Amino acid sequence: MQHISHKDIENYDRFYRGNLINSVTGFKSANLLATRSIDDIDNVAIFSSVTHLGSNPAMFSFVQRPLGHGVGHTYQNLKATGKITLNHVNMNLVDRSHQSSAKYDEQVSEFNELGIELLRRNDFIAPFVNEATIQVAAEYVNEYPIKENNCILVICKITDIFIQPNILHQDGWLDISKAGSVAINGLDGYAVAKTRKRLSYAQVDKELEELSIDNDA
């Protein structure tokens, strides 16, 4: 195997290092996080750092890069309004989602600019992405500043979930490959994922069983 050492990593230029280190921890989730500013501008931006944090209470985290220079509208709006939506990226949305990472002025709505169709639900202030087959409403809970690199771990609580009924299984599991959700490879690679097997809860001295991934809902 090829060995890349600590010194190699330090000596690479920032683009090479960014590509390498963003790829090496495995596939990442692909979500559009949408918020609305106190000036009524609807913001949407792609994030690859959304991670399941716990089911009870139902929470996810995302990593906010260091603030400044046009970065952090999602975070600012979430702090100001308390509300955010998470919307799964599918292949039809990939190009527009990727472009949402450009540093648009905070007075510009990426929904309008990129032709991402907005969906407003009742009195929830944050907008949803209409084309997303999985949409989640959430609210701000807390944040942890990461002193090692000035990022912020932001924690949100899931309040509502909107899905296509055919992806929900009898035991609550969602077939997110059937929903068309993509995975991210590195900074800029988009992958189609096909769920191949489910396995039973692992216990010592018990054989694993394969669970059906045909939808019996």
Add this chain to the structure above:
Amino acid sequence: MQHISHKDIENYDRFYRGNLINSVTGFKSANLLATRSIDDIDNVAIFSSVTHLGSNPAMFSFVQRPLGHGVGHTYQNLKATGKITLNHVNMNLVDRSHQSSAKYDEQVSEFNELGIELLRRNDFIAPFVNEATIQVAAEYVNEYPIKENNCILVICKITDIFIQPNILHQDGWLDISKAGSVAINGLDGYAVAKTRKRLSYAQVDKELEELSIDNDA
């Protein structure tokens, strides 16, 4: 679309809720984290919460579930020795990797118990998973207790990377689908992912270009 409300989520039994909430944030990385205890027991366990945290310094995080009842050997060993390895799960490793989440006694090595081939590299105390096509050596940096659910966000610094040369591209990007790395869907679903496109760095008023995913290395 089907609407699942806050009250629905709270009222589900824990298994249904666990399946749903673990699926709804998107695909997750699939890694075997390996450590060695101060009693010389080699430990390996699957984690779906490993997330890229930054490239300079090169860091990843993982979420340690609340400690106790046979949980936390990875975390304890990492704290005691300072070292850990991250190894990508591929389809051949899925069954044994999933079984590593059973609560084995800390005197039991999952490598032996599950037939996962161990690789020792020089004087690095933590073992590697020989069948993994991407292997990473890392060290403990810091941790942030998450007060909302008693989890711990653990931060590690990447010190060495071992890869098959054919997955490394000229700009540092790794084709982790070519490496056979899988993605996790929920608590127990395993997906094969195929990277379909790479896109250029997004800038305001500039058209995206598609980057080649054929390896020119």
